[in-house]
Structure formats: C-alpha cells, structure tokens
Amino acid sequence: MGLLKQWFLLILLLGVKVICQDYDNAYETTYPEYDSETELEPRIPPLVVTQPPDYGNPYIPYPQECARECYCPFSYPLAMYCDHRKLKAIPNIPRHIRHLYIQFNDIEAITAEPFVNATSLKEINLGHNSLKSSLVERNAFTNLKDLLLLYLDHNNLEEVPASLPKTLQRLSLGFNRISKLSADAMQGLASLTVLDLCNNRLTDAGIRGKTLSGMKALMQITMCNNKLKSMPSDLPASVLQLSLENNSIAxxxxxxxxxxxxxxxxxxxxxxxxxxxxxVFNLSRLMELNLGHNQLSKAFFIPRALEHLYLNHNEFMDLNVTLMCPSLDQSKPNLLTYIRIDNNRLSGPIDYSAYSCFPRIRIIFYGEQKLEKKKTLPPTKKPRLMGDAPINGGDGNVYE
Structure with a gap:
C-alpha cells in the first residue's frame, strides 16, 4: 500500500485546479462495448496479479521438442507459440512446456488428450478462439496441477469450465456468453486472485448464493457489461477491486x-x-470511487481515505459539502485529491468550504453542465383574411 500511495503523490500536480473544459470520451477502459471516457487524471492501476516470465535455468539443457504446428524459440525454451495459425485443435504439448500461447485460432473443443504430458504448464492462453461449452471435456484441465493463469476470453462459452485446477490464480472469461456461475465450477478455486467476467450475459439469478464467497484469495472481480440489476451477493472479504460498469444496477x-x-x-x-x-461508502481503505453516468442527485458521506471521486454525468444541482464532510479533523485530514463533476446540473461555483474539508484537493473538474431543456410552445394560428392562402411555415406545420 505504501508504494501505491507514493505513486499517486508523484503523479498529482501541485496546486488546486478547477478545470472547466469539456472533453468527450474521457473514461478509458479496455472494454469498448459502451460509450466511455478518457480519464483526465491517472487512474488507480488495475490490481492485476502478473506472473514474471519464466525463462528457466539457462544452465539446464531443455529438450528442443515442439509441436510441428507451433514455434518454440531457443531464447524462451519453456514457451510454445501456436497463435494466429488457423488451428482447429490443440496440438500435443511437450512435457517441458510451461507457457502455451494458442490464441487467435479456430479451436472449438478442449479435450484432456493434448495435456497428458503437459504437467508443467503454468499458463495457457486460449483467447480469441471458437470454444463451445458443450465441447469442453469436464476433465480437460484436471492433470494440470501447476496451472496459474488461464485465458479463455473472446470465445463462445456459455458456462465456466468444470474441474479447473485448484492452483489457478487468474481466470479470464471476458467476452463470452456466460449467464450463470455454477457452484460446481467455482468450487475449490481457493487460490484465485483475479476473476474477469466482463462482457457476458450474467444476471442476478446467475450469481446468487455463496458461489463467490468461498474464494478466500479473490482480490479483483470485474463484471462490467453484463445484465445485473443488483449488486452481487456474498463477496469474499479479500476483494480489493470491484468493477460493475455498464449494468442496470438501481x-x-x-x-x-x-x-x-x-x-x-x-x-x-x-x-x-x-x-x-x-x-454506504464509509470504508477505511477506499481510494477510488467511480459513480459517473448514473442519476444521482443527493450528496453522501465521503470516507477519509478516498482520493479519486467521479460524479460526472449525474443529476446534482448542488454539492452539499457539509453532508459530504460533516466534521473536520486536522490531525486526520481527508485525502481527496481529485473530483470530477462535469455534466450535472450545477449552476454556481463550488462552495469554498470544500477546500477546508478536503485540504489536499488538487483538481476539481467542473466542465460543462447540463442545460435545462427549453419548453417549446405549440404553433399558433395566424388569423387569415378572406381570400388568403394557407402559409407553409417551413417546419412541417401549415398555419391557417
């Protein structure tokens, strides 16, 4: 946490700024399925658990065995590249391979046969294929006792594959057709830290119960671009980042x-x-809160640790700083440094007390505000003298 906060302190500009320009497309996201915007301030980086490249011990001679459809570079002896080769099936994986890159192909099925000898696999990337749930064998990944990373995004899966290895740390299932998380498929994933389910068809009924609560190591859950109408239930206490953008949560x-x-x-x-x-947001460690593009109009309590707050594209007519910051404690000041409030219905400047409540504020992005819609009056009839012809007003109405 110390390094993360230092990162923020280095990138924030000195001095308070109130920015009034209006920028479109200001929230940058890796999921371009909906209209989003480029952030004006550096965002908290995703809490992604990455695995350092495994080049192996250079002093240990590795076999040069490689599937004929793929490429095994001499400089990276533990990896096999089978991507962008129009493959219809997964080739047999040699025993020494730890990283398999087989994305961007035409593979529909996963069977256990290609992985019989591949017990050293730590990473599999099967993204951007044509995988179908009905063609994924239940025991396809059973023997992969060291598997850490599994990418199955951009496929045609309708459910999470069953019998996934208990060692799995990252599971990417974005851009599929999954509508339900079965307890059977998620059971035993106690080591999972990152779960990506964005751009699927998840509903409230599809994640009810204690499907996720058993994942005691889960830190990042992304469920953007789904069909959720309420917040997912029974999340584990380990969660650090929750992304639910572009749903129908009321x-x-x-x-x-x-x-x-x-x-x-x-x-x-x-x-x-x-x-x-x-x-509701009174959380002692919350640093980023994005509520943009909703219909909020009433202020709420701002927790002390919060640094970035996004309230753009809502219905606020004023920001009641007294409600947002009900008390002042000079020994423990609020840490808010950036707030975005453009595209609301504000009609005046920000209350000066905001700078007392939030002494570390650096940027207030005010931007353009929504204009009240002007009421249009129905066309009036002009008296016509005897013998006058009807007048075409040029707007589709004919005035007598």
Missing part, C-alpha cells in the same frame, strides 16, 4: 460493503443509481 443496499471492508476501488459507472445510503 440500488446499493445499506451495509452492503460490511463483508468487503478492505475495498480499495469501486467502479459502478454507467448504471441506474438514483440514490445511495448516506454512509
């Missing part, structure tokens, strides 16, 4: 985050929130 229950007290980043932009409970 409310957040009071006390919802009591089970996830360590949350650092929450993104619920592009939903249907009209109001939230006053203290």
């Amino acid at each position: 409310s957040i229950p009071d006390g919802y985050f009591k089970k996830t007290p360590n949350l650092l980043s929450l993104r619920v932009s592009h939903n249907k929130l009209k109001a939230v409970p006053y203290t």
